[in-house]
Amino acid sequence: MPTQTAPYRTRVALQNVGCKLNNYEVEALKNGFHGRGYEIVPFDAEADIYVVNTCTVTGAGDADSRKAVRRAQRTNPMAKVVATGCYAQRRPDELRDAGADLVIGNGDKTNLIEHVESHLENGFVPHSLEQVPQTTAFLQIDGAVEQGRTRGTLQVQDGCDEHCTYCIIPTVRGPGASRPVEEIMQQGRRMVEAGYQELALTGVHTGSYGYDQSAPDALVPLLEQLETIDGLERLRLNSIEPAYVSDALIDYAATSAKFCHHFHIPLQSGDDHILKRMGRHYTRAHYAERVEKIAAALPHCAIGADVMVGFPGEAEEHFANTYDLIAALPMTYLHVFPFSLRDGTPAEKLADHQSAPTKSERSHRLRQLGREKRLAFHRLFVDQELAVLVENRRDKTTGLAVGMSANYIKALFATTEIPSNQFVRLRISQAREDLVFGEVINYDR
Numbered sequence: 001m002p003t004q005t006a007p008y009r010t011r012v013a014l015q016n017v018g019c020k021l022n023n024y025e026v027e028a029l030k031n032g033f034h035g036r037g038y039e040i041v042p043f044d045a046e047a048d049i050y051v052v053n054t055c056t057v058t059g060a061g062d063a064d065s066r067k068a069v070r071r072a073q074r075t076n077p078m079a080k081v082v083a084t085g086c087y088a089q090r091r092p093d094e095l096r097d098a099g100a101d102l103v104i105g106n107g108d109k110t111n112l113i114e115h116v117e118s119h120l121e122n123g124f125v126p127h128s129l130e131q132v133p134q135t136t137a138f139l140q141i142d143g144a145v146e147q148g149r150t151r152g153t154l155q156v157q158d159g160c161d162e163h164c165t166y167c168i169i170p171t172v173r174g175p176g177a178s179r180p181v182e183e184i185m186q187q188g189r190r191m192v193e194a195g196y197q198e199l200a201l202t203g204v205h206t207g208s209y210g211y212d213q214s215a216p217d218a219l220v221p222l223l224e225q226l227e228t229i230d231g232l233e234r235l236r237l238n239s240i241e242p243a244y245v246s247d248a249l250i251d252y253a254a255t256s257a258k259f260c261h262h263f264h265i266p267l268q269s270g271d272d273h274i275l276k277r278m279g280r281h282y283t284r285a286h287y288a289e290r291v292e293k294i295a296a297a298l299p300h301c302a303i304g305a306d307v308m309v310g311f312p313g314e315a316e317e318h319f320a321n322t323y324d325l326i327a328a329l330p331m332t333y334l335h336v337f338p339f340s341l342r343d344g345t346p347a348e349k350l351a352d353h354q355s356a357p358t359k360s361e362r363s364h365r366l367r368q369l370g371r372e373k374r375l376a377f378h379r380l381f382v383d384q385e386l387a388v389l390v391e392n393r394r395d396k397t398t399g400l401a402v403g404m405s406a407n408y409i410k411a412l413f414a415t416t417e418i419p420s421n422q423f424v425r426l427r428i429s430q431a432r433e434d435l436v437f438g439e440v441i442n443y444d445r
Contacts, residue, residue: 018055
């Protein structure tokens, strides 16, 4: 690494487009830039360097990535605009056309700051866009992130070997790669020492942690080791695939004092025929059994799912099977999205693609079901106590303080004295679909 640091008034703004792993990478880059003397500013402020971590999971991700690049260029036409991430890996020329001065692929993201500095000094442009990247190093977070979140995210894995027929991610992220345990532990300790009380583990395919190292049972021991970090109060999994929700993981979650009672388990479809066409390696019966076992072992556990509608060949009866499965299960929230064709995926060649109106109508029905599920879950806590971790933001509409519970409930409450990153116990007075309202009972001063 270069030994010199940037003048402090060199301003850097970073924007995440897409998933929670992308957000981790933005937090890590903020941490790295700040450590070298750059000033981190909001993305809508005037900066000298803008970095956009792009997404290409759907066409909307592509469009949002281009918009972010154009927005940066409009905010300060004299600034350098850097694009990285999955869309940068897949369609670098489209981002250059949108106004990016520098495009850096996923395989070279850990060297992004060095490449930016080289570009500023001598115009060097790295050729880092190999066809399929291979993760050999992970971005680090060494302490508190400037303008970062109260709840910390810790990457433990990258890449994917599943090759679902609709998904471009194995091409733009590469094969599965597990981060070394000691490196995870070292970063976890540094983050907790810097003040983080909650860490959420993230990756492209977190449940496959250890599989590339011939250690398919490595995830639970990793969680158990992380629990030993002094000062860590909460440990969360951002997402895990159905086939990797093991009995050992459920048993661990049910007995742990620190693991958050929150599982996000992508479903995609509740119909076996469509699951097979998607290349998903489980059945609706297996998914239902896992969710029901979690709900029985962890009362009031938040259980969410990603659901895709309008996959090629999805007839009304297939969609009905998905709807009925979700309606019957103790799900608490849904992320619903229409199938988006990605060039180069096997799904591109499948017959019977659905129309946009069909996808829109099915999305609407499932989202309504998701809203009903979430409201019913939130109503369980009215007149009950709920512990939340106070975040470093206020609700834009009400101006109230914001906290997040271990079981993924957003709570708003009035306070003028409680700082962020404190645990507060609330009595819940009102439930809405998207959040609950509460009154402070006590907190640790």
